[in-house]
Amino acid sequence: MSTSSSTAAERDFKGEFLKIVFVVFGVLLICFSIIFVNHHENNKYIIETLELNGSAEEGDALFKVNCVGCHGITARGLVGPDLHSITQRLNDKEIIKQVTGGLTPPMPSFEIDPANMSNLLKYLHSLE
Helix, strand or coil: CHHHHHHHHHHHHHHHHHHHHHHHHHHHHHHHHHHHHHHHHHHHHHHHHHHCCCCHHHHHHHHHHHCHHHHCCCCCCCCCCCCCCHHHHCCHHHHHHHHHHCCCCCCCCCCCCHHHHHHHHHHHHHCC
């Protein structure tokens, strides 16, 4: 009798274990799918932005509306850092990720379309 009860207990354990494995696998699959989709969307945005030839003048206007509060009217920095020569410290992809993701607090993230991001990049390059 102890053999059949231990066999039933083993079956119950195996069944519960398999349920847990499937749930964990499902959660991991969902997480990786979300990461992949976000990464793909981000790369698509970066590629589209870099293919455009922005306008430094329009980038300057955009900067004056959105960035001067932290970086100053001359982009020499206030709360945020001096942006002169930023394109020598960071490549364009890193700058795009910084602007859209706000990677270094207190920098906020900005939702900016590829054309305006291209304009902002052109402006930042003009500060060299």
